[in-house]
Amino acid sequence: xxxxxxxxxxxxxxxxxxxxxxxxxxxxxxxxxxxxxxxxxxxxxxxxxxxxxxxxxxxxxxxxxxxxxxxxxxxxxxxxxxxxxxxxxxxxxxxxxxxxxxxxxxxxxxxxxxxxxxxxxxxxxxxxxxxxxxxxxxxxxxxxxxxxxxxxxxxxxxxxxxxxxxxxxxxxxxxxxxxxxxxxxxxxxxxxxxxxxxxxxxxxxxxxxxxxxxxxxxxxxxxxxxxxxxxxxxxxxxxxxxxxxxxxxxxxxxxxxxxxxxxxxxxxxxxxxxxxxxxxxxxxxxxxxxxxxxxxxxxxxxxxxxxxxxxxxxxxxxxxxxxxxxxxxxxxxxxxxxxxxxxxxxxxxxxxxxxxxxxxxxxxxxxxxxxxxxxxxxxxxxxxxxxxxxxxxxxxxxxxx
Numbered sequence: 001x002x003x004x005x006x007x008x009x010x011x012x013x014x015x016x017x018x019x020x021x022x023x024x025x026x027x028x029x030x031x032x033x034x035x036x037x038x039x040x041x042x043x044x045x046x047x048x049x050x051x052x053x054x055x056x057x058x059x060x061x062x063x064x065x066x067x068x069x070x071x072x073x074x075x076x077x078x079x080x081x082x083x084x085x086x087x088x089x090x091x092x093x094x095x096x097x098x099x100x101x102x103x104x105x106x107x108x109x110x111x112x113x114x115x116x117x118x119x120x121x122x123x124x125x126x127x128x129x130x131x132x133x134x135x136x137x138x139x140x141x142x143x144x145x146x147x148x149x150x151x152x153x154x155x156x157x158x159x160x161x162x163x164x165x166x167x168x169x170x171x172x173x174x175x176x177x178x179x180x181x182x183x184x185x186x187x188x189x190x191x192x193x194x195x196x197x198x199x200x201x202x203x204x205x206x207x208x209x210x211x212x213x214x215x216x217x218x219x220x221x222x223x224x225x226x227x228x229x230x231x232x233x234x235x236x237x238x239x240x241x242x243x244x245x246x247x248x249x250x251x252x253x254x255x256x257x258x259x260x261x262x263x264x265x266x267x268x269x270x271x272x273x274x275x276x277x278x279x280x281x282x283x284x285x286x287x288x289x290x291x292x293x294x295x296x297x298x299x300x301x302x303x304x305x306x307x308x309x310x311x312x313x314x315x316x317x318x319x320x321x322x323x324x325x326x327x328x329x330x331x332x333x334x335x336x337x338x339x340x341x342x343x344x345x346x347x348x349x350x351x352x353x354x355x356x357x358x359x360x361x362x363x364x365x366x367x368x369x370x371x372x373x374x375x376x377x378x379x380x381x382x383x384x385x386x387x388x389x390x391x392x393x394x395x396x397x398x399x400x401x
Contacts, residue, residue: 006035006152014150018042018107020098025059027172028113031161032153034170036111037070045074046101048094050082059173066171075101099145107147114138114151117158117192120200123207124188132241134218134248136210143255145282221246229293232271243268247285254294256280277369288367298373303339328392334379342374346384349393360390
């Protein structure tokens with residue numbers, strides 16, 4: 001019997017967590033599913049039929065049969081006519097479906113069966129394209145929206161995974177499109193399959209050395225990143241290449257993993273702008289009064305609360321605390337309350353007259369992008385009676401802290 005399987009350190013991280021496994025029917029993902037089953041992990045299978053091959057339906061039938069035999073939840077999706085870069089579009093589509101299922105079933109982790117040959121292939125691709133990533137090859141784990149994406153098989157070769165399937169009688173299908181030379185990555189993939197173990201070990205050594213060098217650079221940046229952001233004056237002392245590295249690290253901390261060179265170049269051109277912002281999904285990167293900050297916009301979430309009973313049970317993520325604990329008194333005549341984002345003409349009653357909410361934003365140097373999703377409470381008379389961070393108007397103010 002073979003000794004390799006999901007590493008124990010990864011298993012401990014996955015234990016007691018519901019996991020989505022992206023499965024294609026190929027030897028890699030089928031081996032991962034079997035390993036996860038042997039560890040009794042709580043798994044849900046997700047697969048996509050791209051209808052690009054005559055045999056693609058056989059892959060789906062294999063997955064469905066295996067899931068039925070082992071009583072595994074299984075979600076199958078169809079994708080037709082993906083335009084543009086097919087491999088990139090297909091990857092984005094299956095990740096999006098994995099996220100949707102994870103949200104539906106309450107999963108915390110998404111697993112993929114990337115293996116050692118994929119790791120080497122990605123590194124060679126990065127070198128060929130002269131990429132400057134934060135990590136050469138494939139990372140063992142990363143963020144996919146709000147979910148941890150984990151690759152448990154990264155240090156196992158494709159040959160080892162195939163052998164695992166043979167020893168454990170795990171069915172699989174070989175995708176013949178992987179041998180097509182239509183895609184540049186497939187050309188590199190075929191080169192990897194013919195490499196000797198000695199050559200692979202040399203490349204792995206290169207990858208490790210390159211990643212150690214990047215890690216040293218990143219560690220030097222960490223002390224300059226705080227909750228307040230990154231000081232623009234210090235940032236300007238970095239080389240152009242290191243500015244990009246620094247921004248990528250900062251964005252990764254806020255779960256943004258896609259930032260093109262052109263987008264980063266555009267942001268760096270506006271370092272002297274006191275209130276510039278640019279979107280790097282899911283966050284905005286800001287230049288705000290000499291600091292680089294990250295801002296996660298809130299989703300539009302207008303809520304109506306009809307009475308005090310509803311107030312007691314309201315789920316109010318916009319305010320980061322229960323409404324009943326806000327320094328604001330709510331009277332019977334205030335209902336229904338409307339919870340919404342601030343508008344340019346909003347005003348709040350103060351000791352002398354009514355003050356524009358957007359004037360308060362300016363005084364407090366609230367970034368313009370943040371003003372677009374700033375929560376306020378409006379009463380039945382259509383008057384704003386509470387502004388998050390500012391407080392309640394003169395009539396509704398309390399001493400609650």
